[in-house]
Amino acid sequence: MNEHSFIRTKQVSRRSLIETKGKTPEKYLRILEAAVKVFAKQGFHQSTVSQIAKEAGVADGTIYLYFKNKDDILVQFFSYKAKQVFTRFREDVDKADNSISKLRNLVRRHLEEFQRDKDMAAVYQTMVYPDCPLVKEQRKAMSKMYLDIISEIIEKGQEEGTLRKDLYLGLVKRFILGAVDSVINTWLNSGRKYDLVPMADPLIDLFIRGIGNTEEKQVAGSR
Amino acid sequence: MNEHSFIRTKQVSRRSLIETKGKTPEKYLRILEAAVKVFAKQGFHQSTVSQIAKEAGVADGTIYLYFKNKDDILVQFFSYKAKQVFTRFREDVDKADNSISKLRNLVRRHLEEFQRDKDMAAVYQTMVYPDCPLVKEQRKAMSKMYLDIISEIIEKGQEEGTLRKDLYLGLVKRFILGAVDSVINTWLNSGRKYDLVPMADPLIDLFIRGIGNTEEKQVAGSR
């Protein structure tokens, strides 16, 4: 696909040292893509190494020349994918000149990327509560990266004056990520029949304005 | 859909009919609790039936007197748990007299329940992308119930005039659930070190008012 854009700086794990020049062998990527395809269809646990090998057109043993073990395939996939995706997030965020546009661009890009790569999207969900500690850590790291971008945008918005200053930042960023994830989950569970990207604007609207009716006095009961 | 409803009053599966007085045999509950404890710690797939049996203090075979198979333990757990929890959700929602209070009560109760039963909370996450179709269906059914409550509240709020009328309901309800889930996930991943319930009010505030700075608009209508 867009193999050109991806530059892995160091795939150390335990791979043979041959590909030292940073030349990712084509077989490595083939396995990665095959794995995600298989994982997406059947879930991580239901997928066997043999199936992945078959899908990739290599022998079972070959997998272990490139990956430490089955878990490592997942880990490496997201090492590879996250870099691509976050680069794009960053680009789109930087492109906008105010924080609301930045947020809109981030969310839109997020939905675009997940819609474009449905297998990745599905596998990403699989990772929510992974058994393997490494995968767990990685998932955390990715969340953190995302949350950091949001934080940055929000702080900027507060400086600009477009966003409320009395925000509990730790909460707000999770609130936004959670909402986006939820929309993606729904889409995945629905069989991905509809278009995801158009949800971006209504979502942003909710983030910014909330659901409360500001035209009237709030009744805000406290229970 | 709801035929498998997790709110089964009588769990029959394969169990003898002894529990005629509605008294669920204590061994059944012991296994259920043991299972959830084990699942929470190691994840569903990494847990073995033997471990559960050991934790429950029964023989392996005994499990199969009460449960059809390993998956069924999960299914029955949520049949049992969801009944309890949703009853409480309903009570707290009904207790409030306006929709914002209802929403606040729902979210607060949600956080309370998950904080109270951390194992349940953790296992609930395990279910996000389950392999077993029954579990998947059940998870869907539970989500639907939750989303329906939210819908009901929102519609009421629109009638009251406290909530915006121009809301895309299908999006809003997922937006709210997603945000709450996200907060819970973060808490779980953090090792559950902090108190979850106090997040309810700031969350509600975000739902209602959004993150946008409305004072600016009211005062100057900038941008």
Added chain:
Amino acid sequence: MNEHSFIRTKQVSRRSLIETKGKTPEKYLRILEAAVKVFAKQGFHQSTVSQIAKEAGVADGTIYLYFKNKDDILVQFFSYKAKQVFTRFREDVDKADNSISKLRNLVRRHLEEFQRDKDMAAVYQTMVYPDCPLVKEQRKAMSKMYLDIISEIIEKGQEEGTLRKDLYLGLVKRFILGAVDSVINTWLNSGRKYDLVPMADPLIDLFIRGIGNTEEKQVAGSR
């Protein structure tokens, strides 16, 4: 006659001593009949003690008050059944006044009894190569009883002059039993759709006359 050999008059095995007066409790028979019904339908190995208990309307544990173990059910069934059946064989054989009629009566009665009690017939086949040594022994004993009757008839026929004197008795008796068994097997495998008894006369005809054409000179090549 020989019934005493394997037709244990007193089922001692390990049964409670209550039924000392030879009064076979009705529950004992109920289990026996249930067992054969289940065995016939599913085969011995595929049948569980629970299924038998259910069919008999007793508790699983009750089976063990009457039978040492699962194998013992089979053993006792044939102890019980063989006595009945062989008594009838004996009657019909004695009824005839010449050996050919005796043989005809034996075979006809054999087919009648097996047709009447299809479950027994099916289970008897199950026993051909039993795993349990006791069952094996019993099956052997039953075969022997049958073969002894045939022997007796043949010897009588030879005395009468109706049967060839140059017969290898050990072979002839197996030849007859085997042929009858084969006819019964075919019937069982066919789903028992047709009437078994009418096969008796043609069979006897084959036994007596053979398949050779006596009207012409035999060509009897020797290879």
Added chain:
Amino acid sequence: MNEHSFIRTKQVSRRSLIETKGKTPEKYLRILEAAVKVFAKQGFHQSTVSQIAKEAGVADGTIYLYFKNKDDILVQFFSYKAKQVFTRFREDVDKADNSISKLRNLVRRHLEEFQRDKDMAAVYQTMVYPDCPLVKEQRKAMSKMYLDIISEIIEKGQEEGTLRKDLYLGLVKRFILGAVDSVINTWLNSGRKYDLVPMADPLIDLFIRGIGNTEEKQVAGSR
């Protein structure tokens, strides 16, 4: 019916296609032979896959590289064996020039083969009432092949005039097979102490001439 024909030239099931030259891998045969040995000694149900693996000198899992499951071992064994044996039957039948010789050759060969391969003979009995439908079907197919050969011989004999024309063919063929089987069973049950092959001629004599005393009729026509 014959789609599952046990005369499969290439056993593919799940095995890799290595054996391209028709060279069945020796491990495959080793397992087959080990299995039959174990089955013969303990019966199919009492035999475990582990025992077979041990006997064959391979790991348990290796069995499943060559066989779909435990049942499949039995199925494949007879696919393999029946091909050999029936080829020999056919040869010996064709060798003879009249039907009585053909029958004699068939029966003699049958006894020879079963005597030669006692394990096969024993396992063949195991199959009489198999639990696995595939095995059942296979057993049926083998019986049918045998019965068809007999039919063919008998019809030829009737044309020749050496065999009676008033024969119920469906009965006669089973009568012959049953008698041979019975002789083999007896031999197996006896511990295979004696020589089976010499029974062929007396058996044929019985088939042809029957047990009736025809001289009496010819001489005096008594009774």
Added chain:
DNA sequence: AATGAATGAGCGTTCATTCAT
């Protein structure tokens, strides 16, 4: 006597991983 919940040894099968070629 009768029950049936409880047991736990035992089995078939899977599959991640290794290693000789």
Added chain:
DNA sequence: GATGAATGAACGCTCATTCAT
């Protein structure tokens, strides 16, 4: 590097048998 046959630990599940009631 690449292969894929071989491995064997591990697991879910069954069911004959026991025993407290």
